[in-house]
Amino acid sequence: MIPITWPEFAHIHPFAPHDQLLGYAELDQQLRDWLCQATGYAGISLQPNAGSQGEYAGLLVIKAYLEANGQGQRNICLIPSSAHGTNPASAQMAGMKVVVTACDAQGNVDMADLQAKCEQHSANLACVMITYPSTHGVFETQVKELCALVHSHGGRVYVDGANMNALVGVAAPGEFGGDVSHLNLHKTFCIPHGGGGPGVGPVCVVADLVPYLPGHATGGIHVNGVGAISAAPLGNAAVLPISWMYCRMMGADGLKQATEVAILSANYISARLKDCYPTLYASENGHVAHECILDLRPLKETSGVMAEDVAKRLMDYGFHAPTLSFPVPNTLMIEPTESETLAELDRFIHAMIAIREEIRQVENGHWPQDNNPLKHAPHTAASLLGAAWERPYSRETGAFPLASLKQVKYWPPIGRVDNVYGDRNLSCSCVPVEHYA
Numbered sequence: 001m002i003p004i005t006w007p008e009f010a011h012i013h014p015f016a017p018h019d020q021l022l023g024y025a026e027l028d029q030q031l032r033d034w035l036c037q038a039t040g041y042a043g044i045s046l047q048p049n050a051g052s053q054g055e056y057a058g059l060l061v062i063k064a065y066l067e068a069n070g071q072g073q074r075n076i077c078l079i080p081s082s083a084h085g086t087n088p089a090s091a092q093m094a095g096m097k098v099v100v101t102a103c104d105a106q107g108n109v110d111m112a113d114l115q116a117k118c119e120q121h122s123a124n125l126a127c128v129m130i131t132y133p134s135t136h137g138v139f140e141t142q143v144k145e146l147c148a149l150v151h152s153h154g155g156r157v158y159v160d161g162a163n164m165n166a167l168v169g170v171a172a173p174g175e176f177g178g179d180v181s182h183l184n185l186h187k188t189f190c191i192p193h194g195g196g197g198p199g200v201g202p203v204c205v206v207a208d209l210v211p212y213l214p215g216h217a218t219g220g221i222h223v224n225g226v227g228a229i230s231a232a233p234l235g236n237a238a239v240l241p242i243s244w245m246y247c248r249m250m251g252a253d254g255l256k257q258a259t260e261v262a263i264l265s266a267n268y269i270s271a272r273l274k275d276c277y278p279t280l281y282a283s284e285n286g287h288v289a290h291e292c293i294l295d296l297r298p299l300k301e302t303s304g305v306m307a308e309d310v311a312k313r314l315m316d317y318g319f320h321a322p323t324l325s326f327p328v329p330n331t332l333m334i335e336p337t338e339s340e341t342l343a344e345l346d347r348f349i350h351a352m353i354a355i356r357e358e359i360r361q362v363e364n365g366h367w368p369q370d371n372n373p374l375k376h377a378p379h380t381a382a383s384l385l386g387a388a389w390e391r392p393y394s395r396e397t398g399a400f401p402l403a404s405l406k407q408v409k410y411w412p413p414i415g416r417v418d419n420v421y422g423d424r425n426l427s428c429s430c431v432p433v434e435h436y437a
Ligand SMILES: *Cc1c(COP(=O)(O)O)cnc(C)c1O
Pocket: 050, 051, 052, 053, 084, 086, 087, 131, 135, 160, 162, 163, 184, 196, 199, 201
């Protein structure tokens, strides 16, 4: 991270004259070349500042292509129900009409339904948006047939590349049938990931769509493209050196190894926890892709415990909870990535197994369903150190459910909040208007 603070990278203005930006131009070119190699696409723009902006840009590219080829009436965008919420939002913003297609019981795109919708909308089909591997954490084996089906109806295939960390070096969307993809350099290519940024969501396309990639008023290669997607010609350029360094230092072999380790880690967690929390979706051989969705729904019946309770209890064990209730309500979706060590994965697995034992104490009636360490989690120091203690479990169980936590303990600063109440009752934290009177 330090090099991006060097003045040579950090102190240049995005609109500095071109002859002062030669270093950035070279970095942009090299990074685009590498990302094209990784994705199998012919052209790429680094302008979009988020995956969602890459989607928007990519759909505008498809639209511009269709219009230029006398197919401007094609405005239907097919999206499977498993899609990330940004997919339909982007299609809507790009002026397309979203038609949702079904998923089967295994979480895969329902090919029969997709075929029916392709036939129904054949004359007006603009594209399909799929995610590969899917948001259900599975490699769908029919992806090539799916792409061919949509192509046979004159539509283009948008492959959401947010899960490219399960593909780099192993498979390329530009080779298995995709026409357009976005990448999330803040997911797959090492840029730190905050909520909504600082991100880079490059849009990559096959050869016949290259002329429509985003352009910029200051010039550049794609003068006939869909126009600027972000204000600056090179987008969020100041963080691009991170992805550049990551690719350069990892090399092709290293990037492939990262993919393999990410997939291995997800499968390791899924396998180690299968007796406690079954994985909801897997391929026929029982394997997952880069993430696994643990099904906690049956616990509601046996113990009253919800995925949210497990998420909150994990804080007492020193973990930030994995993705909660997305894409399936009352599940936990775990994506360990390639970055966590085996020791850290094991620490997480031990916590999850210990929590399953706590749930068993509720199931067998030892603790009431509404008064147990899960329902009261997370435990703050203040909640544990009061004079009175009237819970059916000890303070020690609340704070140190594993002995190892006595060595290293994270203390949650605040107890349980009612998320739903908070979402439904917005309150303004600014000073009231009367204050200014
Ligand atoms: C994260 C994600 C996106 C959106 O990317 P942002 O950079 O957050 O806008 C789109 N699709 C999928 C599958 C994602 O996981």
